Amino acid sequence: MTPPLLSNRIALLPKAELHLHLEGSIQPATVCLLTARHGLVMTEQEVRQRYACANFPEFIQAFKWVTSFLREPEDYALIARDLAEHLLTQRVVYTEVTLSIGVMLLRKQRPEANFEALLRATEPFQSRGLRFQWVFDAARQFGADRAMEVVECAKRCDSKAIVAFSIGGDELSVQTREFRPVYNRAAQVGLHRLMHAGEVGGPEKIREAIELLGAERIGHGIAAINDPELMDLLAERNIPLEICPTSNMKTAALARQLRCQEARIEDHPLPKFLRHGIPIVLSTDDPAMFQTTLHEEYVNAARMGLREHELTQIVAMGFECAFMPAGERRGA
Ligand SMILES: [Zn+2]
Numbered sequence: 001m002t003p004p005l006l007s008n009r010i011a012l013l014p015k016a017e018l019h020l021h022l023e024g025s026i027q028p029a030t031v032c033l034l035t036a037r038h039g040l041v042m043t044e045q046e047v048r049q050r051y052a053c054a055n056f057p058e059f060i061q062a063f064k065w066v067t068s069f070l071r072e073p074e075d076y077a078l079i080a081r082d083l084a085e086h087l088l089t090q091r092v093v094y095t096e097v098t099l100s101i102g103v104m105l106l107r108k109q110r111p112e113a114n115f116e117a118l119l120r121a122t123e124p125f126q127s128r129g130l131r132f133q134w135v136f137d138a139a140r141q142f143g144a145d146r147a148m149e150v151v152e153c154a155k156r157c158d159s160k161a162i163v164a165f166s167i168g169g170d171e172l173s174v175q176t177r178e179f180r181p182v183y184n185r186a187a188q189v190g191l192h193r194l195m196h197a198g199e200v201g202g203p204e205k206i207r208e209a210i211e212l213l214g215a216e217r218i219g220h221g222i223a224a225i226n227d228p229e230l231m232d233l234l235a236e237r238n239i240p241l242e243i244c245p246t247s248n249m250k251t252a253a254l255a256r257q258l259r260c261q262e263a264r265i266e267d268h269p270l271p272k273f274l275r276h277g278i279p280i281v282l283s284t285d286d287p288a289m290f291q292t293t294l295h296e297e298y299v300n301a302a303r304m305g306l307r308e309h310e311l312t313q314i315v316a317m318g319f320e321c322a323f324m325p326a327g328e329r330r331g332a
Pocket residue numbers: 019021168196219285
């Protein structure tokens with residue numbers, strides 16, 4: 001367990017949160033408001049039951065379910081305000097929030113209108129010390145053409161606050177190489193390149209994301225623990241892994257990578273990555289769905305055996321790995 005004083009000192013440090021999905025951050029009380037807006041009365045307990053998952057496919061189902069209630073720009077504004085208030089309780093001063101644009105397009109919505117509502121909803125939080133930037137995300141299983149539409153949508157939105165393009169979703173679906181033109185186009189329009197890889201897939205998915213697509217940070221990447229040469233490459237090229245410990249437990253991705261029935265948080269490879277010289281971005285992924293907080297993830301990191309100076313180092317790396325101009329960086 002973390003000694004309380006250490007826990008308090010870490011809690012008080014300003015932090016960056018870089019791997020965070022807006023749609024996975026809707027607290028149960030807010031889901032109840034959303035469903036009521038669309039004619040369905042639910043209790044928070046029922047929402048928690050819908051959120052519970054035992055593996056990755058069940059998580060995807062729960063994500064699909066909750067996003068089905070995001071229908072109007074005002075729905076997005078509501079959940080963004082909710083997330084912002086939550087982030088302030090975690091001493092987060094800077095965040096890069098991932099938006100499932102692929103899901104909006106699938107549902108025939110106008111992402112531009114949703115994004116405008118998000119900008120309006122989050123702008124007032126700047127004066128309260130919380131800055132938002134955005135990552136436009138495509139779902140891997142929808143294929144390369146749909147992903148290209150997400151990049152074009154980012155270009156049309158023409159906002160400096162959109163800093164990156166990412167692909168998440170089912171890592172075991174479409175081949176990485178098919179997204180090459182999409183990532184080339186993303187770079188051409190000035191977006192940083194991200195990808196979820198090595199979460200449930202093997203280390204080769206991480207290599208492909210780096211070598212074929214030019215990924216600058218890797219979402220999860222825990223499969224690297226099974227490939228020492230890949231760990232060397234991540235350290236040498238300074239490519240961060242966005243590590244989300246609770247998520248890896250709840251989707252059973254950790255047990256899968258460690259090839260065991262049930263993994264414990266103490267078994268997470270985060271300390272090995274950090275001590276190997278790989279930059280670490282500690283994050284919550286989908287905090288409401290996984291019932292976690294950024295502070296809880298630091299407590300988890302301490303449970304894995306990290307010392308206070310290492311936790312402080314991770315806080316600082318959150319800012320170093322962020323997509324903001326060097327002159328604007330602030331932090332611990
Ligand atoms: Zn994620």
